[in-house]
Each structure stands twice: as structure tokens, then as C-alpha cells.
Amino acid sequence: MSDTFRRIDRYKACTAGNGDLMRKFGIQKVSLLTGVALSALSFATAALAQEASSTALDEIVVTAERRSENLQKVPVSVAVVGGDQLRAVNADGSDILALSGKVPSFYAETTTGRIFPRFYIRGLGNIDFYLGASQPVSIIHDDVILEHVVLKSNPLFDIKQVEVLRGPQGSLFGRNTTAGIVKFDTNKPTQTLEGRASASYGTYGTTTFDGGIGGPIVADKLAFRVSALYQHRDDYVDNTFAGTSADGTVTPKKNAMGGFDEKDVRVQLLATPTDQLTVLASAHARQYEGTSTLFLRQALKKGSNSSSAPRDSVAFDEAANNPQAYDTQGASLNIAYDFGPVTLTSISAYETTNGYSRGDTDGGAAANFPVAGAPNGFGQSMGQVRDLDQLTQEIRLASNGDDRLKWQVGALYFDSRDTTDFYQRGYFLLPTSAGYNPNNWVRLNNLNTSWAVFGQVSYKLTDALTITGGLRDTYDAKKTVLVKTSNTAANVSTYTGRRYVRLADEQVSWDLSANYEVNPDLNLYARVAKGFRGPTIQGRSAVFNSDFTTANSETILSWEAGLKSTLLDNTLRFNASAFTYEVKDIQLNGNDSNGNGVLFNADKAKAYGLEADAEWRPITNLTLTAGLSLLHSEIDDKRVYAQVCALNGVVVCTVKNPTIKVGANTFAQIDGQPLPNAPKYNFSFTGRYDLPVGADGKLFVATDWNIQGYTNFVLYDTDEFYSKDNFEGGLKLGYEGNNGGYEVALFGRNITNEKNLKGVIENYMAAVYNEPRIVGISVSAKLK
Numbered sequence: 067m068s069d070t071f072r073r074i075d076r077y078k079a080c081t082a083g084n085g086d087l088m089r090k091f092g093i094q095k096v097s098l099l100t101g102v103a104l105s106a107l108s109f110a111t112a113a114l115a116q117e118a119s120s121t122a123l124d125e126i127v128v129t130a131e132r133r134s135e136n137l138q139k140v141p142v143s144v145a146v147v148g149g150d151q152l153r154a155v156n157a158d159g160s161d162i163l164a165l166s167g168k169v170p171s172f173y174a175e176t177t178t179g180r181i182f183p184r185f186y187i188r189g190l191g192n193i194d195f196y197l198g199a200s201q202p203v204s205i206i207h208d209d210v211i212l213e214h215v216v217l218k219s220n221p222l223f224d225i226k227q228v229e230v231l232r233g234p235q236g237s238l239f240g241r242n243t244t245a246g247i248v249k250f251d252t253n254k255p256t257q258t259l260e261g262r263a264s265a266s267y268g269t270y271g272t273t274t275f276d277g278g279i280g281g282p283i284v285a286d287k288l289a290f291r292v293s294a295l296y297q298h299r300d301d302y303v304d305n306t307f308a309g310t311s312a313d314g315t316v317t318p319k320k321n322a323m324g325g326f327d328e329k330d331v332r333v334q335l336l337a338t339p340t341d342q343l344t345v346l347a348s349a350h351a352r353q354y355e356g357t358s359t360l361f362l363r364q365a366l367k368k369g370s371n372s373s374s375a376p377r378d379s380v381a382f383d384e385a386a387n388n389p390q391a392y393d394t395q396g397a398s399l400n401i402a403y404d405f406g407p408v409t410l411t412s413i414s415a416y417e418t419t420n421g422y423s424r425g426d427t428d429g430g431a432a433a434n435f436p437v438a439g440a441p442n443g444f445g446q447s448m449g450q451v452r453d454l455d456q457l458t459q460e461i462r463l464a465s466n467g468d469d470r471l472k473w474q475v476g477a478l479y480f481d482s483r484d485t486t487d488f489y490q491r492g493y494f495l496l497p498t499s500a501g502y503n504p505n506n507w508v509r510l511n512n513l514n515t516s517w518a519v520f521g522q523v524s525y526k527l528t529d530a531l532t533i534t535g536g537l538r539d540t541y542d543a544k545k546t547v548l549v550k551t552s553n554t555a556a557n558v559s560t561y562t563g564r565r566y567v568r569l570a571d572e573q574v575s576w577d578l579s580a581n582y583e584v585n586p587d588l589n590l591y592a593r594v595a596k597g598f599r600g601p602t603i604q605g606r607s608a609v610f611n612s613d614f615t616t617a618n619s620e621t622i623l624s625w626e627a628g629l630k631s632t633l634l635d636n637t638l639r640f641n642a643s644a645f646t647y648e649v650k651d652i653q654l655n656g657n658d659s660n661g662n663g664v665l666f667n668a669d670k671a672k673a674y675g676l677e678a679d680a681e682w683r684p685i686t687n688l689t690l691t692a693g694l695s696l697l698h699s700e701i702d703d704k705r706v707y708a709q710v711c712a713l714n715g716v717v718v719c720t721v722k723n724p725t726i727k728v729g730a731n732t733f734a735q736i737d738g739q740p741l742p743n744a745p746k747y748n749f750s751f752t753g754r755y756d757l758p759v760g761a762d763g764k765l766f767v768a769t770d771w772n773i774q775g776y777t778n779f780v781l782y783d784t785d786e787f788y789s790k791d792n793f794e795g796g797l798k799l800g801y802e803g804n805n806g807g808y809e810v811a812l813f814g815r816n817i818t819n820e821k822n823l824k825g826v827i828e829n830y831m832a833a834v835y836n837e838p839r840i841v842g843i844s845v846s847a848k849l850k
Contacts (some may be wrong), residue, residue, distance in 0.1 A: 097165070121683035122636045129249070130231050131522070131534075132238055132462070132474060138630040141534060141579035141591035143232040143643045145169035145679060145693070149225040149253070154512045155770070155796060157266040158815035158840035159274050159297045159326075162222055165248070167748050167772040168675035169230050170695035172248075175743060177825045177834055178423055178449075179358040179390050180326060181219045187232050188645065189673050189699040189744030190622075193664050193779075194655040197449045197486050198546070200602045202245040202620075204235070208252055208348065210398050210415040211458055213482055213514070216451060217417050220352060220394060221330050223295035224278035225263070226253045232677065233624050233645065234597030236575025237536025240478060240518050244597045244622040244649065254346070255280045255289035255336035261849035266813065268842020270325070271300035279849065280334070289336045296329035303360065305659050307381040309431060313446065323387040324378070326356030353393040354421075359825075360388060363429030366826065366835035367787045369720055377821055377835050383431035385424050385446035392421030392451075404466070413460045422450035427490075429832040447490045449606075452509075454484035472525040480516040483510065485549075488609045509550040510605045516542040530583045536576060542600035542619075543570035543638035548608050563613030569601035571619045587636075592627040602653055604665040617653040617665040634682075642678035652701070656708040656781055657828060669703035671741060687756040687764075693746035695748045699741040701781075707733035709780040711828035718831055720785040734782035747775035756802075763803040766811075771795045779826050786831065792822040794836070800844075808847040815840045 130144045137144060147168060155164045166174040173186040178195055185191055185203035192201045197215060205212040209233050212218050222228075228250055235243040253262075263277030273296070280291030302322035307316055332350040339345075365375035382388065397413035427447040428435070462476035489507040520538035527533055549567040577595035584590060604615040628643030652671045656664050675697040682690050707726060711719040711741040715730035723734040740746070773793040780787045795818060800811025816839045825834035832833040 083705070084315070121686055123632070123639050123681060123683065128229050129251070130229060131524075132464070133233075133382060133472070138632060138639075138641075139581065139583075141532075141581040141593055142235075143171075143626060143628060143645070143677065145172070145230045145232070147228040147230075149227060152222065152225055152228060153264050153276055153846075154274070154768070154798060154813075155815070156222070157264075157274060157813050157842070157843040158268060158799075158818055158837070159266075159272045159299050159600045160837065161328075161816070162219060165228065165230075167750055168693075168770075168772060170679055170748065170750075171232050171675070171697070172230050173743060173745055173748070173774075173777075175824050177359045177361075180354065180356055181390055181392050181421065181423055182215050183219050184743070185218075185245075185248065186217075186743050187230070188647070188675060188677075188695075189697050189741045190649070191741075191743055192653070193742045194604070195664070196604055196606050196663050196835075197451060197488075198484075198510075198605060199655075199663075200242055200599060200601065200653075202242060202599050204239055204243045204247045206239065206247055206249040207715055208250070208398065209400060209413050209460075210396075210417075211480065212417065213480070214419070214454055214484070215455065216419050216421070216454065219384055219392075219395070220350075221295055221297075221328055222250060223276045223330055224253050224291075224293035224332070225250060227251045232445040232643075233593070233626055234575070234577065234595040234622050235648075236540070236595070236597030237520060237522060237538045237577045238429045240480075240520075240538065241516065241540045241573070241575070241598055241600045244599050244620065252293065252332070252334075253278050253280075253291060255291040255334050257282050257286060257289055260847065262847070264844065264846035266842050266844035269838075269840045270302045271298065272840055272842065273298040287338060290334075291334045293332040293334075295328065295330040297326065299325045301357070301805070302378055303357075304379045305382055305387055305690075306379055307383050307431060309383060309434075311383055313384040313386075316382060319387070323357045323360070323380075323389075327336070327354070327358070329353045344400075344402045344404075346400040347398075348400075349397040350395070352419075354391070354393075355391040358388045358390040358423045358425040358827045359834055361425070361427065361429035361827050361830065361832040361834060363435060363827075365429075366719075366831040367829075368718065368831070369785050371786050371788055371790075371823060373821075373823070373833055375833065377838055380426075381430050381434075383445075385426040385448075388425045388647035390423035390425075392419055394419040394421075407466060407559045409464055409466055411460075411462045411464070413458070413462075415456075415458045417454075417456040417479050419454050420451055422448055424448040427827070428830050429827065430830075435830070444488075445487070446720070450487040450489070452485040452487060454482070454486075456480075456482040472524040473522065475521040476519070478516075478518045482512075482514045484512050486512065488606045490609045494599045506609055507551070507598035508548060508606075508608045509593075510608075511547040511549050512603075512605070513545040516540060517599070519540050528729055532581045534577075534581070536578075536580045539572070540575065540598070540600075541570070541572045542599060543568065544603055545569075546603040546605040546614065546666070548605065548614075551608070561848060563608060563611070565602050567605075567614050567616060569603060569616060569618070571598075571601055573598040573619060573621065586707070587632045589630045590628075591630070593625075595622075595624050597622050597624075599653060602665055604655075604663055606663065615663075615665040617667050618651055620651045620653050620667070622647055622649045637684065638680060638682045640680040642676070644674075646672075646674040648672050651746070654701075654706075654781060664709070666706070668701055668706045668736075671699065671701050673697060673699035673741070673744075680699045687758070689749075689754045691752045693748075693750040695745075697744060697746055699744045701736050701739050701741065704735070704737045706736055708736050709746070710734050711784070711787075711831070713829050719787065719828065722783040722785070736781045739781060739783060740778050742778055742780055745774045745777045749773050759801070763801065765801055766799070769796065780828060787826045787828060789823045792820070792836075794818075794820055794822065798844075802839060806848065807850070809845065811844050813842060813844050817841070 259281035261279030271641040278293035305322040396417040464474035518540040522536040579593035624647035626645035752770040819839035
């Protein structure tokens, strides 16, 4: 069965926050922006009564609890982004990272290009760049779990709705959801001919097409939908390196990198042979070629996080101008049979991918950046997934109807296996020798299997009070085998680390919530939930002749309470929640002296915060939204230290924590530090005004802005590796005709051309920046 979502394709917003809390978080800019937003909202209050009929908000339907429900009645903190709004911000060719900051408490970034996004909800995420890394944010695409980091990068096209569920979701969605989930639902086949398409062209030859069309094949029995995505950008970054290339792959070249080509297609068939049976079959394919993340070496200078380094020029001496490419295919079969009182659903899915990402890891020629008189740098690195296969099978039995008692039970099986190569070359120091290493690589076989049984019961104790409880038992096992090493790599013959590691754990996740309907326009809820992230293995260490590193399972206990309200004659939707959580045995990732990721468990981490969003239509043709999240997080473990920015024992950044020396290496105490990539605040604001023209047309202007508070990129405190008050804005001006049937517009993304620091490579004082300004023209049309 397919759900029919009725929603407003606009970002939700928030206009809440009190002065004391704002001062505590030190975010005067948010206070100012909120004040401006509230002032803009208030001017139309007097007209509300006359405008109520034309400004009423539509109901938003979500499937956060695996059922179609009104967003305002669900006792979970959920934010929703509609498909049209997502496509508006993707007109510049951006990928899944475009969602970052668009809803409260959600952040995303990458240091591996468009094939390895990293997600964070309420400050919880994973900064590890290892291809086998696990994340506490799960991605669910059309009810299919996408676990591997490359699969999580699958592009978004012909999307109907995005739901961000904040807080542990282990009862219904399983392990590795300690932070939450992001759920994507695409447009499904229909029994009437329907279609939509959007296209754009802009700066650097940026070209996009996102479309879908479908309808009946056999009336009331069989329908189809075909969806496609095309994204292209020309290379625009110059490589100015003029020396002797370390690997013979680089010569000075203008417009050498920075571009990409993304091609995707999806075909869906929906069969309804009887009134009770629904079969939805889906298959998709991806072909991608592009540029991996560009690291700008020594863009950061000691003592400051600002940089004058250009975003469109590098001096890479190897790695063939940072190419990356992946091919992905997948298929799923969703079968549902309605027995009347209950519906039985089976979801079978298969995903496979292969590809590589190659980059000049040190961000420049090693000989140009000597340390202690010697060339220093890792030269280039490459991660290659030779083949990956993921198989999932879920069976779920759920009650139907609106009785006081609702329930669902189910089981899930998950199997993911891959063969992955890691390659590293360049000038660097090995444990017993120094010099140029022409070929250092390893091959790993990884296997992750998991099974779970789960259930949820919801009971309406009174007409106003509903209690919901969920329980899930999960077994999760991982295995990594070192199957091959380079015969020519220095010291490989003396490798003494483990060649086989297996970790397994079984945990129970649960949640308990209460929803109280004060009146039809106001609901109060409270929720407590326990979840876990399974054990993790870091096998890439072997490329540096180091032993595997591992981390045991982490568990989270989260508490939250909130309100969901519809106010002012249904012209204002305002939702807010406060939360606190504690993660025990939290999995963290630091770097050793080679820049290699090192896994470890800290005793615990704690956090508390606030998130709110709202949408208001104060007068006809005007829609204003805003969203706010506030967060305080800290690591709680006096015994844990993290290795700091150093090359050959020389600390190259300003470390502000207490430090100790272990041999030639320096370690910083991280007790009390905020979680990495956990913004202290995030504020977003959008507005759109329509000016009617004729009987079925309108001119419009729309804008969106986001400002992000202090965000630390590493585990320790420095003067260099953080961002503060980053902001970006977008603008769109256009004409919409035929009652929304088509649109022509001018757009701009990052319209002020902000150069925001998004990540760092510590040892090289290297910076990663956001995308440059893109301006262009967009067109769209709908067939109804």
C-alpha cells in the first residue's frame, strides 16, 4: 500500500527561544535574527480574521511510527521537508548535504566528496572517514535501510517528502539509530497520469534535471512511474602545481577539477490485483563521476581559523586531480496484504555498489611543506569498494483502523558484505624506516549481519491520553579480514597486527511515550527511549602497518518533552521540544600520527538542548518559517586523551587542553569537550510572497537563510579547528502560471558567496570549504 501524503512543501520554522537560554548559549545573532523574523511576522496580525480561510495550513501526514498519522499527533520530534522545497535548494546541483541546517538539530558534512556524507542529529554523529564506518544516524529510503556510507549518498530525486526523526528510534528502526533517522519517500505510481519535472542552468555550467512521470498500465490493476536525475558541473578549480609530479599524473591545468556528472534512474511498478493485495516493485541505478574533497594545505595559519586561500585554486602534485566514481544499483519488493483487522507487509531489498575515491591527501607537494627539514605528507590516498552487496528482509504485521488499541510486530534480517581496498603513497615515516613508499595498500573483507524482532503497542487510555510503548531485541555482528597486502610496501612483511577481528553484541532497545490532547489544536507529549549502536571495526589502520582498532557498542538513554500546536485559526503551526540524553561507552574517532583514524570508547557523553519550528501564513500570499536548535554537549571521561595535530612530533596547531607526551606524540585531554560537529545553535528562516497576476498566475519572491553557531571539528580545543556563525542564504524570483502548472525563475544559492570552513585535516592545517555562489535560471512543470 502507498501512503498519500498531504503536506505543505515549505520548510517548517521556529519562532521560539527565551532570552536566558539564548544568553547561556551566547547567540546574540540568533536573538537578532529571531527578532527580525518576529517583527516581520507581527505586522499582519490585524488581518488574520479576514484572511483565515485563505491562509489556513494544510495537514502534514508522516509515517514516523510506520503508520500514516497527523504530524501534530505523533509523540516524536519530527521535522518535515516537502519535495518541492528540497528541489528548490537543489537547483544548484547540490546533493543530500543540502538538507543540513534546513531543520532544527540536523547537520551534515563530508571530507570525501559526494559519495560519503556524514550526518548528525542533536550533536550525535561520527567524524570517521573510513569506508566501513558506522553512523548513529540511519538513512531509510522508501522503507529500505541504507547502512553503508556510500549507499547513504544515493541521490535524492522525484522526492515526495523527507522526515527527520530526532532521538533514538531503535524500537521500530533498529540499531545504529541512537541519534535518529532521516526518512525519504519518493513519488509513487498512481492510477491517473501524473508527472513533474524541474531543470536548471547556472554558474560553472551547472545543469540539473529532476523529473518523474507515471500512470495506469491496466486501469485499477497496474501502474508505473519512471523517475530520473541528471546533474552536471564543469571543472572550475585550477591546479597550479608546476614541479615534478610525484606519480606522473599531474601537470599544471586550468579548470582541472571540481566538476561532476550524476546520472540516476528509478522505475516503479504498483500492482493491485485485488482490493486486499498491493505489490510495489522498484529498481534504480546510479552512475556518478566527480571530484573528491579538495584539501587546501596550510590554508589555516597557527592561531586563527580564518584563511585567505582561494577556493578555486590548488597545487596538488599527484592523485590525477582527485577523481572519484561510483556505480550503484538496487531493487526492492514491498508486498502488503490487508486481512481486514490486520495488514501483513513484507519488504525485500538488495543494494550493490562499486567505485573509488582518490585524492591528494596532504593538499599539496610534500617537498614544499617540510617539517624538521624533511619533506612531509602522505601524498595521495584512495579508498576503493571493489564490490558491496546489502540484503535486507523485513516482515511486519500491524493492526488496522482507529481503535483504542493499535499494535505492530515484526522481524528484520540484514546482511552487508564488501571487499574494500585502501591505498596510500608518499613521503611519510614508518615505524622503523623513513622514505618514499611507492605502493602501500591493503585489501579487506567486511561482513555485517544483524537480526531483530520488534513490537509496538499504542493504547488510548482516555479520549485525550494515549500511551505508546515499543521493544526491540537486536543481534549485530561484524567481521573484518585482512586478505591481502602489497608485496612492495615497506615493512609489510613485519606486520604484526591482527588479520581477523569479529565483534558481536545483542541489545534490547525500547521507548515509552505519552501524548495528551489538551484540545484539537494543542498536544503535549513526553518520551523516553533507549537505543544502541553496534560494535565497530577500523581495518584501514593496516595500511600504515598498524593494528586494527575497535569500539564496543554504545548505548543511549534519551528523555524529551514537547508540544505541538496549531494556533491563530490554523494559520500558525508551532512545535517545540526539550531533550537531554546520556550516551554510555560512546564511540569516538581520533587520528594517530599518520592521520589514520583510531576508534575508541569514552566512558560517556551528555547533552541537553531545545528545538522548535513553526510555519505562519499571516496574510494571503505570505508564508514565513523559522527553525531553531540549541545544544550543549560534552564528553565525560577524565581518562581519555586524543592525539593532536602533529607532524614528526612537532605540534602544528594551538592546543588549549591539558596535554601529555607519549614518546614523540602529544595527546590532549578531551574531558568536558563538546562532541565534534555538534553546532551550539542553528537558526534558519524562510519567506515567500506571491503577487497574483491574472486569473491563474503569480509573481513570487522567496528567500532562505541559515546561521550556524560554534562548531568544533575535532575532539580537542584549538584556535584553528572550528567554525562560528557561518551563514548562507538563497534567493529565488519567478513567475508561476496555470495555477502552479509551471514555473520560471531566477535563483541564487550562497548568494553572498560566503567562504565557510566546513572541515579540516589537522596535521596539514588543511581546510575544507563550502560550495561557491551559484546563480542561474530554473524551470519546472507539473502534469496533473
